[in-house]
Amino acid sequence: MPQLPTTAPLNRYQQLARKTIEHARTSFLIPIFQRLYGCQNVTVQQQYLQTLPPGTLGRGVADLLQRHQLQLIPHYEDHDLKHVLLGYDMTPEDELKLKAFMCGNGDLSVTSVGFLALGLLTPELWPQLAAHYRRGRRTQPVRHWRLTEYAAHDLEPLRRQIGFYEAQEGEAQV
Known part of the structure; x- marks a missing residue:
């Protein structure tokens, strides 16, 4: 999804x-998933994704993770699938837009709603978050898509x- 040009630099707030949003993701959510599910077998799965042809969903996930110097986390790889499928990067803004999309798409899990609540900190994004919610609808x-099922698909x-x-x-x- 193309980023809208920012007309003014971000203020301190x-x-x-x-x-804060980035910290919640990298220092709170990801470590919780790593602790709950471990990191077993992710190297083999990530290597497999890297062997898939460009243009496949799985290769897109592998490339996105590599670009952000991340690895797959069991039970979280399906979230990464949605980043690629729906065209969202891993910036704080795009994480919020993805969560807004997913809430509109029917994912009212604690993770989606809870992370989207961080959007209260970004009133300048509220119109965009509403648009992504409607896009999800x-x-x-x-929400039930699994990377293991769709990785090799274009x-x-x-x-x-x-x-x-x-x-x-x-x-x-609209």
């Missing part, structure tokens, strides 16, 4: 809010299958 449900047909592009076009009409 906005910078602090984004650092207009897209076929993906990304573009999957996006068309869920109505990804139609949901974006629907925003222009």
Whole structure:
């Protein structure tokens, strides 16, 4: 998803809010999942994803994780799938947009709703978060998608299958 150009640099509050959101993800959520599920067998799975052809969902996940110097976490890889499938990066803003999308798409888990609550720190993003929520409502449900099932599939047909592009076009009409 293209980033809208920022018209003004972030003020100190906005910078602090984004650092808080990033800290919640990297120092709280990810370590909890690592502690709960460990990191067993992720090296083999991540190596497999790297062998998939470019343009596949699994290769996109491997490339995204490599770009951010992260590794797969068991029971969290399906979240990473959604980053790639839906075109969200791993910035604080995109994490919030992804959670807004997923809430609109029917994922009202504690993780989604709880992380989205951090959006209260970013009132300048509220209109965008609302738009991503609506986009999620207009897209076929993906909350139960598993990386193990879809890794070898080409990304573009999957996006068309869920109505990804139609949901974006629907925003222009709203």
